[in-house]
Amino acid sequence: MTTSSVSANGFNKFLHSIRIPPVYYFLLVIFIGGAALDFYFADGQILTNRAILTNIFVRSVALGIVAVGQTFVLIGASIDLSVAYTISMTAVMSSFIMQGDPTKVPTAIFVVFIIGAVIGLVNGLIITKLGVNSFIATLGTALILKGILNATFANFTGSVPRSYETFGYGRIGPIPISIFVLLGVVLLGWFILARTKFGSQLYGVGGNSEVARLSGLRTHRVLIGAHVICSLTAVLTGLFIVSRLRAGAPWIGPDGVYDLESVATTVIGGTALSGGKGGVWGTLGGVLIFGVIDTLFNQLGVNPFLKNVLRGVIIILAVASYTLRSKREAA
Numbered sequence: 521m522t523t524s525s526v527s528a529n530g531f532n533k534f535l536h537s538i539r540i541p542p543v544y545y546f547l548l549v550i551f552i553g554g555a556a557l558d559f560y561f562a563d564g565q566i567l568t569n570r571a572i573l574t575n576i577f578v579r580s581v582a583l584g585i586v587a588v589g590q591t592f593v594l595i596g597a598s599i600d601l602s603v604a605y606t607i608s609m610t611a612v613m614s615s616f617i618m619q620g621d622p623t624k625v626p627t628a629i630f631v632v633f634i635i636g637a638v639i640g641l642v643n644g645l646i647i648t649k650l651g652v653n654s655f656i657a658t659l660g661t662a663l664i665l666k667g668i669l670n671a672t673f674a675n676f677t678g679s680v681p682r683s684y685e686t687f688g689y690g691r692i693g694p695i696p697i698s699i700f701v702l703l704g705v706v707l708l709g710w711f712i713l714a715r716t717k718f719g720s721q722l723y724g725v726g727g728n729s730e731v732a733r734l735s736g737l738r739t740h741r742v743l744i745g746a747h748v749i750c751s752l753t754a755v756l757t758g759l760f761i762v763s764r765l766r767a768g769a770p771w772i773g774p775d776g777v778y779d780l781e782s783v784a785t786t787v788i789g790g791t792a793l794s795g796g797k798g799g800v801w802g803t804l805g806g807v808l809i810f811g812v813i814d815t816l817f818n819q820l821g822v823n824p825f826l827k828n829v830l831r832g833v834i835i836i837l838a839v840a841s842y843t844l845r846s847k848r849e850a851a
Contacts, residue, residue, distance in 0.1 A: 541805055543805035543806055544805045546809060546837075547808055554566075555567050566815075572815060577699045578699065581760060585705050585760065587806070588709040589749055589753030591789070591798060591799070591803045592709070592749045592750055595726045595746070595791060596722050596743050597796065598647060601662050602662040602751075603751070603773070604774045604779040605661075605666050605669065608772050608773035609758070610757075614631075614680070615676075616768070618681060621681060629759065633752065637748055640748035641744065641748055644747035666770075674770075676768065677767065677769070680763060687701075687759065688763035698760060705753065710801060712749075726797070727797075754778070785803060786803045788834060788835055789801075
């Protein structure tokens with residue numbers, strides 16, 4: 521066998537080993553449908569515009585980062601509804617500490633990441649040690665954070681220095697820095713889930729926590745770790761948002777509906793609510809679907825309520841297709 525044939529066989533095996541998440545077929549359909557609307561209503565001036573295409577990715581950064589963290593907890597058969605207020609807490613506290621002073625940026629970042637880690641730790645401990653359902657536990661944490669924020673801050677507070685705005689507006693060549701950050705978070709999430717012991721244990725805990733426990737896994741520690749990771753991604757999202765808004769306010773997170781939308785995009789991406797199945801590449805596809813819909817509807821001036829209708833239809837169709845596919849594979 522020649523060297524060229526060996527290389528060809530190896531390349532073919534590599535191609536067959538690549539499993540494209542089904543959500544990207546949904547994304548392709550959405551993009552083609554959007555292109556048809558674009559050419560019919562706007563003479564093809566929207567989705568062929570490089571600036572608008574770049575904006576789709578930039579609009580996806582905030583949701584994409586926190587959705588990666590939500591993927592971790594959903595794989596562990598849990599959920600985190602406190603991420604929206606963790607984002608608000610991060611934005612408010614970071615701008616309050618910075619006060620427009622570049623020398624205070626490292627301190628602000630350190631403090632908000634510590635706060636985020638504590639929030640994730642508390643969520644994980646309540647769920648694992650107290651046996652509280654994750655939906656109720658994280659909803660309770662969200663209400664506590666909401667109360668603290670609303671009692672302490674009434675409006676935009678503090679400010680970020682101009683140098684920090686590079687996070688939200690800076691570019692490396694033609695590509696915004698924030699897109700590199702999103703891709704970096706996705707790659708790191710993929711590596712942890714696919715190439716580390718923690719990742720394999722998380723899938724085991726989500727698939728069947730009792731079997732995992734009897735197999736010797738420290739299931740509580742794994743699930744707590746997933747919640748800490750989720751909260752840290754919410755912190756990073758908050759830091760990104762405040763770099764674009766230049767100041768934080770208590771309503772930033774809930775107004776963005778990052779709690780429900782992070783769950784929705786993760787589920788669209790193929791992560792099962794029952795746990796044990798999913799991945800961050802699928803989540804990225806779900807986030808991009810929302811990004812394309814948002815950008816297209818805004819550019820065409822379509823009623824925003826119709827956007828929510830379409831999102832709901834996509835969620836139902838995506839979950840239904842995954843369910844049917846799982847049944848066929850099991851048959």
